[in-house]
Amino acid sequence: MAHQRTATTSESGEYDQRSLLYTPPIKYPPSPTYEPGKKPSKAPNDLSDLVRQIDIHTVAVDVVYQRFSTSPTIGLESSAVGHLTKSFGKNVISAPTTQYWKKALNYVFGGFNFLMWIAFIATLLSYKPFGEPDPAIFNLGVAILLLLVIAISATFYAVVDFHASRIMKTVNNLIAEEATVIRNGERQTISATDIVVGDVVELTIGNRIPADMRIVEASLDLRFDRSLLTGESDLIPGSITFTSRNAMETRNLALTSTYVAQGSCTGIVFATGDRTIMGHIVAMSGETQFKLTTVQREVWFFTKIISGVALLFFCIAMILWAVWLKKRFPGFETASGAIATSIGCITAFVPQGLPLCVALSLTIISRRMAARRVLVKNLASIETLGCMSILCSDKTGTLTEGNMSVRKIALSNTEYLLDADDASKRSFPTQWSLSLKTSPPLSQLALVSRLCNGAKFEGQAERVPVSQRTIKGDPTDTAILRFGEESLQKSLSMDEGTEMVRTLSRTYKKTFEIPFNSRNKWMMSIVQESTPSGFTGTWMLIKGAPDILFPSVSFILNSKSAAVPFNAYRPRFSRLQHQWGSEGQRVIAVCKRPLNNVKLPEDENELAEVLFNEVRDLTLVGLLGIHDPPRENMKETVKIIRNAGVRVFMVTGDFSLTAVAIAKQVGIITQNPYDTAVDLPRSGRIGVMPEAITRRTASDMKPSEDDPIRALVLTGDDLEELEATDWDNILTKYTEIVFARTNPDQKKLIVDETKKRGDNIVAVTGDGVNDAPALKASDIGIAMGSGSDVAKEAASIILLNDDFSSIPVAIELGRLVFDNLKKVILFLMPAGTYAEFIPVFANVFLGMQLALSSYLQVCFSITNDVIMSISLMYEQPEFNLMHRRPRNARTERLTDWRFFIQIYLFIGLMMWPCAMGMWFLYMSEQGLRFRDVILVYNKWEDGYRGFTIDQLNHFVAVGQCIYYITLVFLQYGGLLSIRNRRVSTLNSNPFWGPRRNFMVPIGMAGTALIGVANLYGLGLQRLFGTTHIPGKFWCIPFAFAGAILIMDETRKLIVRVYPKVSADSNTVAIFLQLKLNSPSLSSRRWLGNVIPNEG
Structure with a gap:
């Protein structure tokens, strides 16, 4: 797990892991004590009374581990889990009591x-x-x-x-949430309903918080979406630091039904089910009001x-x-x-x-929808589907399979084309070492890919072939991690590979990390390299979008692992980015920089600021071309949707050429050439409505059926320059539109601007955290069943089988x-x-x-x-x-x-x-x-x-x-x-x-x-x-x-x-x-x- 520096467990926090009973809470006056996992002795009159009884956020981290008889490395043992489950029941918030006499x-x-x-x-x-x-x-x-x-x-x-409620209940059971916990010293994925008090839970971006937890480890960029709990849309920072006695305001608590919008963290569960803050709110709120469709x-x-x-x-x-x-x-x-x-x-x-x-x-x-494994969260969505006029679709994991693999590698003077399925066919140099300083460029590319990565292998199965091992993480990091691991194992024997993995953990210690986000478009890891002879240096490892990182690249590794000026190589690598992008591949630049001469502050916020300023003079190690094929029959599905009078737009954070290539493969763009921002008619900076737009089309805000089909590709930067009349022009002139290099705010902007014009009913499909704002803002949010918890919560319809072809059926x-x-x-x-x-x-x-x-x-x-x-x-x-x-x-x-x-x-x-x-x-x-x-x-x-x-x-x-x-x-x-x-x-x-x-x-x-x-x-x-x-x-x-x-x-x-x-x-x-x-x-x-x- 990526995390910032955290407090460590002291000796006083050690305890007998076989004990079934946890230590009674320690009182810290003057704050009232709230015994975790148990109802207060006296029912609170309101939410404020309940919040004042919680004190778990005021104690030290080692005391938290001691209080719940758990540890960061071992977690709870099975015997303790069984006892706690029997005592406190499942981690389920009871539904509000239905007043059947009113229904009757x-x-x-x-x-x-x-x-x-x-x-x-x-x-x-x-x-x-x-x-x-x-x-x-x-x-x-x-x-x-x-x-x-x-x-x-x-x-x-x-x-x-009765039958309607049974259908909804049955389908809801199909999207049961899961959680990653540490139990018996192993990382396990369990149903969120099986979480008990004292569980050590790992959370990453997009996860829904399954229970009330005290944060004991946190990444620097940790942010929570608490809109469901508080009604506020602003993201709330999270950390291990106690910042307020109010449990609703302190940053070191993660509360049920909120979401990890950025970063990652580890927490210890102190309340489950009806005993959580959300559980009490639901109990006090009474029966849910029924809304007519x-x-x-x-x-x-x-x-x-x-x-x-x-x-x-x-x-x-x-x-x-x-x-x-x-x-x-x-x-x-x-x-x-x-x-x-x-x-x-x-x-x-x-x-x-x-x-x-x-x-x-x-x-x-x-x-009928349930038979197609389409979950409709409210009946109003069924009717709205029939009115859908625009579908804004994410690319990765929605239009494509999301099953990524590294297909191409580019070094200073060499390119590799990797076989998609057979790692044994890949040829690598015989010279190999695990040094970021002296090993050949390909060795270093594999090393950086392995070390600067937000994904991780599940379990302790180093001897299992990489292709068969389970990886937890986003698709891009998963592909890069699998490439790095396969490269190392291919260059060494399996036994040596196992020893290599252990050597890596001893040689490289990750001290800080800035996870990838859609705004920076890169991920950074700070690692300290050590050898048996002693400390050798601190490295900044960074990977991300080439068009974002290339301006900060000054050097490149040549075939002898020497850093030489990048200017002579820049045209070739820019050409490779465009070439690979045009083939539909996601291109990742992998870079490094030594930080031995940079003074790194101890304060985390100051450290982050220093590192952002140090993203310069980077050394390019190599380029990775990642292939993500379109879903099967996607082109026919898009055609059916378009024949139904629904315009299909692609909205993605990918490079524009990559987005266009996939858009052409799936039929979103059929015209060649296509227009870009420079082709939009303008008068100064203000868009001009074309005379061909009649009163009828201006009302509908869609191209006339008599006009030829036109295609447009815009980037997120282009959107910042658009005026209101430019949006009018775009929506009345273009049938095929691709929005590339967009961040979450820009995705939401696209939905908002589209909804404002005419009588458009806008649907959005997506599966990631970045899609959640747009999903929530749309008339119909459609999430993939394998997507993030945030996306599924924001959506009104969930495709449980990730089958995009279910959308025309739903329409x-x-x-x-x-x-x-x-x-x-x-x-x-x-x-x-x-x-x-x-x-x-x-x-x-x-x-x-x-x-x-x-x-x-x-x-x-x-x-x-x-x-x-x-x-x-x-x-x-x-x-x-x-x-x-x-x-x-x-x-x-x-x-x-x-x-x-x-x-x-x-x-x-x-x-x-x-x-x-x-x-x-x-x-x-x-x-x-x-x-x-x-x-x-x-x-x-x-x-x-x-x-x-x-x-x-x-x-x-x-x-x-x-x-x-x-x-x-x-x-x-x-x-x-x-x-x-x-x-x-x-x-x-x-x-x-x-x-x-x-x-x-x-x-x-x-x-x-x-x-x-x-x-x-x-x-x-x-x-x-x-x-x-x-x-x-x-x-x-x-x-x-x-x-x-x-x-x-x-x-x-x-x-x-x-x-x-x-x-x-x-x-x-x-x-x-x-x-x-x-x-x-x-x-x-x-x-x-x-x-x-x-x-």
């Missing part, structure tokens, strides 16, 4: 259920007392049915919620509108009865009957299946949620708020008998609507879903004017006349013409048109059943036509083929059986007055359903022939658009687009 109330009264409760109460009142002295059992039956509907709906909500908010808004309209019409119907019908037509409607009829306003308008489908859809999509599923919900509304509304409401309207305003009884209305709304709409949620994506432009979340809603015309002037206008026409047809066959059933009011009584009241009531009952069964079959036609917005039903039937949906025929069969049960069930006939209907009224509705299907097939055909016509347009809107856009149709276009290619 939401299930029972949420969604449209509160309207169902109103309908239930009103129907119950219509039975008694308003139905007395002769209450109708029919009303009681409807009330019971409504109560059953509420119970079923609440149960469904609960089941969906975007679609859920839209549906809730839609629900409130529909509910308001339903209640309005219910009130209007009751007021009309009270002030007009009751007085003008006495006997037409009793109070009980008026209430029962007005209830139809509520049940007709309520699309009961909609909230259920919203909950179910997000669960279905979550399950498609995000779009599918919105698509299917639109289909559900389009399916529910025509028959619900239209065809079901017309009978109520006709009864109240036109004096007709009720064409659809309240029972059949409720039954249709709850069974047919819900069952059939749920089947739509299992629809597959339409063939062109990934060829559409991303949805604009601000302007494209679930419903718009075209949508309502489609509902009320297209499908709805066919449904209710067909159903009402069937009712009039039956009445006419019984001798009651249109004028005999309209404006009748209270004339419908015994003797009307020569019929007894029993005959008239029978006619009404049969007519109501005909109306009901007609709606059932009309829904079949509506469902089949709504399944696809463009593709013909003949090419996408639900029964077989790639677009089959078995839920559709199951739903059809289920609703048909319910219809038969309603008409022929003897119990239902007696209770609700239903009856059988003549055979031909079973057949005619099929023709009407076919007519709906044919009409919509005509609309689809026109949409396919005229691609610019919106698929959501209805027939009226289509012909309006045709009149404006196209004068005629050619037979060739008609024939060429009748049957589309689904791809």
